[in-house]
Amino acid sequence: MNEEKSQNNRERIILHLDLDAFFASCEEVRKQELRGRPVVIGADPKDGKGRGVVSTCNYEARKFGIHSAMPISWAFRACPHAIFLPVDMRYYMETSVRIMQQAREKFPECKFELASIDEVTFDVSTFGFDGAEKLAREFKKELKKKEGLTCSIGLGPNALVAKIASDFQKPDGLTPVKPHEVKMFLYPLHVRKLPGVGPKMEEALKALGVETIGQIQNYDKAKLAKVFGKNGEYLHLEAQGKSDREIGGEWKAKSISRQATFEEDTSSQERILAALDALVEEVLEDARESKTRFKTIIVKxxxxxxETHTRQKKFRSPVLEKDAKIWARELMKGFLKIGRGVRLIGFGVGGLEEEKNK
Structure with a gap:
């Protein structure tokens, strides 16, 4: 089946919606005095001696090199005059639920995939390209009016292109990419815009004389496969803007998870475990707010x-929060003994069930 056609031979159109700097933007909505100032959400910096990490930050803070998963002490040194705030997951979740419901009402009866608290993907093929773009513009205006927030939206023939397009004009962007425009849209972009391309692969590609997606498009596929194995084949396909991944999901979560990408690969156990602790707390807060218990713990x-690995531990009865924190560290430590550089970590819980009223 042609990847750009749906089952009834209709042009496939995917919309990816990403709420801009969501946690920090939520704080700016309820505290107007924060607008225009660098805002960092995460652990208490304790005057540069804090041990936690940055959960997220606004665009003003990013100008100082601050980013998610950065040790909070580093963020404080980079911008000591920033406003440091704790994660208020209840507030963010309540806001997210409202917005996602508004999005579902805007794109009714569309298959969707809830990627995270601030990202969602819809199959909007039923509206046609122009119709989907019109609805996207309307939603952006309504979001700003109702919630005081902005989002960036990408439209494309598949989830890969839509995701890259949503990042193209951040913040508050709308980037439609029609099927015949895909290769030219991707052509000038840096290789890091492709999912899975990080610092190490970027350097390896640079050694081959490749720095843009267009250069990957024109590179010999067999040579890429020789250097990168299966990843080389996927890389060549993605550079053409090809992806046949279907969109679909359930509104009721089967798991709750968070992940964090380090700006630079790290083998520091202290830094990795500090980031893990922050992810665990965010997931546990989500579980509390949704009145959900869990019987499975997963680390990634x-x-x-x-190279990506996951480990999980299943329990016969719901897990206590203190045990979840202990087991998360135990499972993660098994990955860290070999001292390899780590790019991303994740934590999640599964086997969900609603909390019984006492």
Whole structure:
């Protein structure tokens, strides 16, 4: 089946919606005096001696090099005059639920995939390209009016292109990419815009004389496969803007998870475990707010070469919060003994069930 056609031979159109700097933007909505100032959400910096990490930050803070998963002490040194605030997951979740419901009402009866608290993907093929773009513009205006927030939206023939397009004009962007425009849209972009391309692969590609997606498009596929194995084949396909991944999901979550990508690969156990602790707390807060218990704990690690592994532990009865924190560290430590550079970590819980009223 042609990847740009749906089952009834209709042109496939995917919309990716990403709420801009969501946690920090939520704080700016309820505290107007924060607008225009660098805002960092995460652990208490304790005057540069804090041990936690940055959860997220606004665009003003990013000008100082601050980013998610950065040790909070580093963020404080980079911008000591920033406003440091704790994560208020209840507030963010309540806001997210409202917005996602508004999005579902705007794109009714469309298959969707809730990627995270601030990202969602819809199959909007039923509206046609022009119709989907019109609805996207309307939604952006309504979001700003109702919630005081902005989002960036990408439209494309598949989820890969839509995701890259949503990042193209951040913040508050709308980037439609029609099927015949895909290769030219991707052509001048840096290789890091492709999912899975991080610092190590970027350097390896640079050694081959490749720095843009267009250069990957024109590179010999067999040579890429020789250097990167299966990843080389995927890379060549993605550079053409090809992806046949279907969109679909359930509104009721089967799991709750968070992940964090380090700006630079790290083998520091202290830094990795501090980031893990922050992810665990965010997931536990989500579980509390949704009155959900869980029987499975999952950790994920992605190494510098993009090799990805997960480990999980299942329990017969719902897990206590203190045990979840202990087991998360135990499972993660098994990945860290070999001292390899780590690019990304994740934590999640599964086997969900509603909390019984006492």
């Amino acid at each position: 690690v992605r190494y510098e070469n993009f």
